[in-house]
Amino acid sequence: MSPRSEAQWQEMREQSREKILSAALELFAERGFHNTPIQQIAKKAEVAKGLIYRYFDSKEDLLVGIIHSAFKEGDDYLEEANTITDPKEKLKMMFDISFDYIKGQPHHNRLLMQLSLQLDQFPVITQMIVAKYHANMPNLENLLEELGIPDHKLEANFLIAALDGIALRYLIFKEAMDLNLLKEGLLKKYIEHP
Amino acid sequence: MSPRSEAQWQEMREQSREKILSAALELFAERGFHNTPIQQIAKKAEVAKGLIYRYFDSKEDLLVGIIHSAFKEGDDYLEEANTITDPKEKLKMMFDISFDYIKGQPHHNRLLMQLSLQLDQFPVITQMIVAKYHANMPNLENLLEELGIPDHKLEANFLIAALDGIALRYLIFKEAMDLNLLKEGLLKKYIEHP
Amino acid sequence: MSPRSEAQWQEMREQSREKILSAALELFAERGFHNTPIQQIAKKAEVAKGLIYRYFDSKEDLLVGIIHSAFKEGDDYLEEANTITDPKEKLKMMFDISFDYIKGQPHHNRLLMQLSLQLDQFPVITQMIVAKYHANMPNLENLLEELGIPDHKLEANFLIAALDGIALRYLIFKEAMDLNLLKEGLLKKYIEHP
Amino acid sequence: MSPRSEAQWQEMREQSREKILSAALELFAERGFHNTPIQQIAKKAEVAKGLIYRYFDSKEDLLVGIIHSAFKEGDDYLEEANTITDPKEKLKMMFDISFDYIKGQPHHNRLLMQLSLQLDQFPVITQMIVAKYHANMPNLENLLEELGIPDHKLEANFLIAALDGIALRYLIFKEAMDLNLLKEGLLKKYIEHP
């Protein structure tokens, strides 16, 4: 009927897919995976229910799609950090990334935390999440060592736990938590007067 | 007149209720509330599906029942801590309680964290959880001040976040996390060489 | 874009809704509301159980739907009667309508009588039914007065009670009751030799 | 334990049975048979649920029990009427009985009407009810004949339908219907100035 170029079709497809992913992310995060009907995702994404099944094999596949796109984004951030060599700069960069993520991606964060607490329900996802949790540790340990912090291994554990805890509490208390203050505090503790 | 004494009836009821609560706690924690059919709870508790509805009005009411009993237990712990006046002793006691809880009540802990990430789905529960998260803060701030720790307010935030983060990571990595080592580390940092 | 025209969708919906309403009417009337499982309605309507819930929020809402459509039909009849001015003609018309309804709509009639005996179980329905029972009285009183019948108020009560009684007994004895004979008798009593 | 005479036991049993029958009658009439849980009957009768099954085999058997006792009562009334021979007196007696029943036994009446509209659901009951509806007709026809009323067969039909209709409407409108006025009217129409 309408003579659209292949590129235009591609574009349209991409848009629909994005709308679906974004609606599903938000709803899964707010209401939980098992408590979110496909119908509601379709409504929020403003597409027909059936269309979702053109892009994703199942509801679970849709969840995997979200996690994939969430991780791709996260990886991009981290790669950026790895180009830096100065340890103080690098640690500062890690704090920046972490707090940006905490503040800027609450839906991703909330969903990932939920899934972390429900491991071995979706094997495909489990791997990705555990990998992510492991990824930063050695990096951080090295950094703290380079910065001459005593007990650097233990301290890396506390620091990473504190970041997770801050992320968790921000999801609960939202604006009532002063993220900037906490970030300043960390910078002071670990970088300015380590 | 009555075939069983009132005490006997009471006893029977108590036992059934306990079996149901305990089975439901474990399943809600492992699989999530919305992903746990009543039928499965009944099977695990070794009672008939219908019996659950003699003790709880609905699945949601069962969840509330679990939270209630979880909180009652938690409060008992905390009261114990409040009898101590020496700040070092008291902080040590808080660490003991926290790590005992993290290690000893993983089901409660996992369930409460899940629910914390889904606040405003169960209004009755929200209040209890938010209250719990708030309860310890002022206490902890005072303690750190008494111990002469600089920036005690900020430090209290880090400490409580670190404890939450440790709890979260223990639920994910389980035995792979050395809780004892972490506890020792905290004792050293805050009590032995503050 | 759309695979079916809006009119086609509309048509499909209309048909399914009609099938469901008609099956439910018959079953509710024969077996009673509380004694008719949704599953049986689905079977009789030749649709899937789940489809019923696309068109009606609940079993009770389905009942309301039936009553609505029953009343719409009834109102159409009555309007027709109100165009007539000659009292004899008008009374005859009322008899025609009443007996047509008694003979032609036994399901509606049976269901409405059942519900009348269970008022205050479905508040939405109560209003409609009570209104219906009230509606005809003043009309009928006026008619009998115009026809010069003594004690016209009382007589209107007897007449309307007799019509209700005939309707009730027809539902019980069915063909064993000679409706034509009764109608002739009423015509004679009230119109030919009043 | 307590040495009660057999007569005392008998008395107690009779009382429990009565309480159950009376509670069930009221509830079946108000809420309908299928909408009344056994548990609710037990509560209203102030006996344990299990006790009901000592006296009645099943819920349906309980319904049969109610109908039986209702009919026994009704028969007693009618026998009284059959001792009278004067037609005017006898018709008056029938009116008295009918209106007494309508006013005095609304629960029985309501329940029987409901069951009449649901014939062929409880075969045992069907027979009893149909018999009752038939019973009075010949009697009434004879009476009207003896009173010299023209078209006495047809008129008997109208009269009996009017009585049923009045009964039905009294169940719907309750005190808003002036039963005394209606009875006076009937007496005038059929006895004083026939």
Added chain:
DNA sequence: AATGAATGAGATTTCATTCAT
């Protein structure tokens, strides 16, 4: 005789998924 805890079949309702167009 009386109690009420326990059972499980079956009712209502939801929702992931399919499919004709």
Added chain:
DNA sequence: GATGAATGAAATCTCATTCAT
């Protein structure tokens, strides 16, 4: 590619009935 009506398995919940004491 897009639509939304249709399906049916499975979830939540109810309730007649049984049973140990």
